[in-house]
Amino acid sequence: MTSIMTNTAAMAALHTLRSINNNMEDVQARISSGYRVETAADNAAYWSIATTMRSDNAALSTVQDALGLGAAKVDTSYSAMSASIDVISEIKAKLVAAREPGVDKTKINKELTELKNQLASASESASFSGENWLYNESTDAVGVKSIVASFNRSTSGSVSVSTLDYDTSTSILIDVQDTSRGQLTKGVEVVQPDTITDPTAPTTADATYHLLYVSGSTAPTGSKLVELATDTTDDDIDGMISAVDAMLSTLTDSAATLGAITSRIDMQENFVANLMDVIDKGVGRLVDADMNEESTRLKALQTQQQLGVQALSIANTNSENILRLFQQ
Template sequence: MTSIMTNTAAMGALQTLRSINSQMETTQDRISSGLRVGSAADNAAYWSIATTMRSDNKALSTVEDALGLGAAKTDVAYTAMENSKDVVDEIKKKLVAASEPGVDKSKIQKEIKELQSQLVSIAKSASFSGENWIYNDTNNTAATKSIVGSFNRDAQGNVSLTTLQFDTNKSSLIQVDSTGTNVTNGTGLLSSNMEYKLATNGATVTAGYSVLTMDITNMTMGALAEAISGVDATLLQMTDAAADLGALNSRVELQQNFVRDLSDSIEKGVGRLVDADMNEESTRLKALQTQQQLGIQALTIANTNSQNILSLFR
């Protein structure tokens, strides 16, 4: 039945055209944003997961920066420790030279004094971002330092931080009090009393001076031998401290690489959930454009049918 009051064909064509236009709008949004799930309305579950993981990834980016800062601190401390060890090695050589008969110890002492000043200079310079793991005073005491290593989220959604810790008492070379005087009974490797072992019975004996304060000008041959043993013991402790710093530096570097890879993996995972397949969307857009043209043609035909009724009355 043909009616001029109700154009059923036009209504059907218009409804189809509206559906096509709605799909085209969705497809165009995906193409322009690159996202298949751009809001909670698209897919609430995937949008919620993606939003949380993006937030966690930003936290991981901050962790990576913190690890970079920690790596810089350990690098500076390790470099200072290595250079200080070389200087103490030189002091040991001077002590051996001073043990030769007929040597002017006062001249060698002048060289040792310059090396002692160099040790202080190295230690004071080993500072990064206000922290010095080598030189300690009342404003920068030796303590356990923490480096943020990772950001964690458990199955219940609770978040936590993993930290890498290092006790700077192990790497402290020089400790001074409020007056700037070396703390000889502290744990600073250079400012504390030197320790050495007697070859006869292995007993530990403490000398009354440190690497930084010793003066060999009037030392006897026996005292020089004791000083060499003390400096050698200090070198062994410095080697251990350098090994600890090197191990921490390696751990920080490994953690940096892990955090960087983890961040990339999270980003890829989020992309699989919400990113649009541009090949698929472009193909769909072409199909919808064709359907739109056909829908417009169908609506035109449906509207023309009612006008054709006029020809029946001519």
């Protein structure tokens, strides 16, 4: 039936054209934003996952910064520790030289004094961001230092932060308030060999030696400073050499620990960087738009839109054909 009141063909063409225009708006939004799922209305499940993972990636970025800060602190401590080991080795060599008969011990002691000053300078300068893991002026022990190492999310959704801990009691070289807490300020006891089992052993008694003593000019009662004088005996020098060698061994262990932490931080930094990339890729697979597909779809919709407009135009011309029936 042909009617001038209701144009069914035009209504159908208009409905199709509206559908095409809506689809075109969606495609254009994807092309302009680059996202297939930009809001929760697009896909609530994927949008929720993507939002959570982007938040976790931001937290991982902060972890990466914290690891960089921690690495700088460890590198600073290791650098000063390594320099201190070199100085201790030099002190040990000077003490061995002092064992040579006829050598001027007072001149060697001047060199020892400067080497000790260098140790104090290296320890005090090993500061980064207000923290010094080799030198302590506080009445409290430095204790354990923590470096933020990772951000974790469990399968249940709970989150936690993991840290990499380092006990600085093994690396404090100088403690101004309590000399017993510093590796270079605490006393090192040297036990002399037994003269019964070793007839060539020295007859001097056991002694405790201090390389550095920052609280005063003299060593504590019953202790000796590692310093030379004209009347310093060979037995005392042997004791000093043993004490310095023990300190060198302790510092070597501390440096090895710092080196291991440096290696661990480097591995963790690489892992966090790779993890962030993997998360970005995973989120992209969920919400990113395929631009090749969207551009092809847009071209098809543009063609459909042109055809829809033509179809609507043809449908509207039907009423004009009715007028011709009434023409004379």
